[in-house]
Amino acid sequence: MIDALLAPFQYEFMQRAFVAALAVGLLCSTMGTYVVLRKLSFIGDGIAHASFAGIVIAYLRGVDYYVGAAIVAVVTALGIGFVHRRGRISLDTTIGVLFTGAFALGVFLMSRQKNYAVDLQSFLFGDILGVGANDLWLILGLGIAVGIATIVLFRGLLYTSFDPVVADASGLHSGRIEYALLVMLALTIIVALQSVGIVLVAALLVTPAAAAYQLTSRFAPMMALAAALGVTSTVGGLYLSYFLRGSSGATIVLLATVIFFGALGIKQVRTFSARRA
Amino acid sequence: MTEASDAVVVSDLVVRYDRTVALDGASVTVRFGEALGIVGPNGSGKSTLLKTIAGLLQPASGSVNVLGMPPKRLPPGTIAYVPQIEAVDWSFPASVWDVVAMGRFPRLRFWTTFSRADRAAVEHALVSVGMANLRDRHISQLSGGQQQRVFVARAIAQEPRLLLLDEPTTGVDAATEESLRVLVRSLVDAGLPVLMTTHDLDRVEQWFDKLLVLDRRVLAYGTPNEVVESGSYASIREHAHTHRHMRT
Secondary structure, three states, X not given: OHHHHHHHHHOHHHHHHHHHHHHHHHHHHHHHHHHHHOOOHHHXXXXXXXXXXXXXXXXXXXXXXXXXXXXXXXXXXXXXXXHHHHHOOOHHHHHHHHHHHHHHHHHHHHHOOOOOOOOHHHHHHOOHHHOOHHHHHHHHHHHHHHHHXXXXXXXXXXXXXXXXXXXXXXXXOHHHHHHHHHHHHHHXXXXXXHHHHHHHHHHHHXXXXXXXXXXXXXXXXXXXXXXXXXXXHHHHHHHHHHHHOOOHHHHHHHXXXXXXXXXXXXXXXXXXXXXXX | OOOOOEEEEEEXXXXXXXXXXXXXXXXEXXXXXXXXXXXXXXXOOHHHHHHHHOOOOOOXXXXXXXXXXXXXXXXOOOEEEEOOHHHXXXXXXXXXXXXXXXXXXXXXXXXXXXXXXXXXXXXXHHHHOOOHHHOOOEHHHOOHHHHHHHHHXXXXXXXXXXXXXXXXXXXXXXXXXXXXXXXXXXXXXXXXXXXXXXXXXXXXXXXXXXXXXXXXXXXXXXXXXXXXXXXXXXXXXXXXXXXXXXXX
């Protein structure tokens, strides 16, 4: 029985996958707290799709996919911030324009290739079981960088998430903090790409934080709970996928979705019993 | 000429939103220990003037100096701006204490902890607006007047050198308004310069040392009595009353 439960951990690629799942779950759901509170849900999807162009360009140039994806993701994130602030265009419109443009560039470049051999399927839907030792170091490195930035900018991010205008007037530079957050988000998305893929990365950025939002009423507990639920989703989803023999990325997102509806249910019960009391 | 007693000096200020001119050559000076009331009809540029002094909007021409320099070059924590309460999402996961504590953030470095002095400043601010007993309440469970008081408390906790208030008396009950007036007067008497926009034209002489009547340009400026006697105030007053009737 115990042997059966521990079976997934006997393979080295599974061990790497679990470490990656832990890092990705922690990072995405922590950043997701800002995504949910600043109403940036669309942005994960947007930057992830835009990074597709980077992957194709990296393929054509024979460079590491991660490097291409990271450059395009960061440039797109900064572009979104710039057009939004300078053009007085709403953020969701800006994201909509820039990410479809970048995604189309990726498809266009790809379509001009006659013999096309890169496994783009794995970038669309993720392949956490294919995480190599180098990938793992990159994930951990980027993850630590984003984690340090979160600690350094913690108060500024909190204040500007609640009231960017007053924070700016008091001298906190909301604009710079927003750019920093967008870059942190772009790097987080690159980290998540390999494990859950372009299509599902938005779910990991939104769902655990949205679930935590149902159950908490203060910022720090929300972030801590989001991180816990995020790790439960990624590690638990990966574990379940081994036994269910399903796609790991899809199982992770399905588990996160189930947790979200569970949180929503708990909130409804609490509200109901509070009214009766 | 700028003098040492001048906290805010606005000269020939022009502010545009795209092609719309919101302020067209406004000039005003506010001294330390002086409360300036800004009145005018809707769309007259009252909020625009406050936001430009706060460094949130850039002048198209003219200049704004706060404590002798452009607002964006001031050290963090210098200016406290109290916006209208509709400006934020009140479902944000924060208690009354959490929001007032944000007033301390501009002065803190990331490695410094929230000290005993910071807590004391937050506590003092909560007491001064009469919200100390609601410190643990979630901000979504506050009335409009209480939300307004939380914003004022956050500004006080910041211990600013300039206070800007954007229509803090709109939609609050008479008791809250009076306690706010007493609080603002005590801050002004302690030397803080205060600029405040208002729709409420009654009792301006009890609120302010100087009054500015604005309609994209400065229509009148002086002590409340001088402005009332100038006559330009009467048309605004009529205008404001018409607005109030239209709202109800």
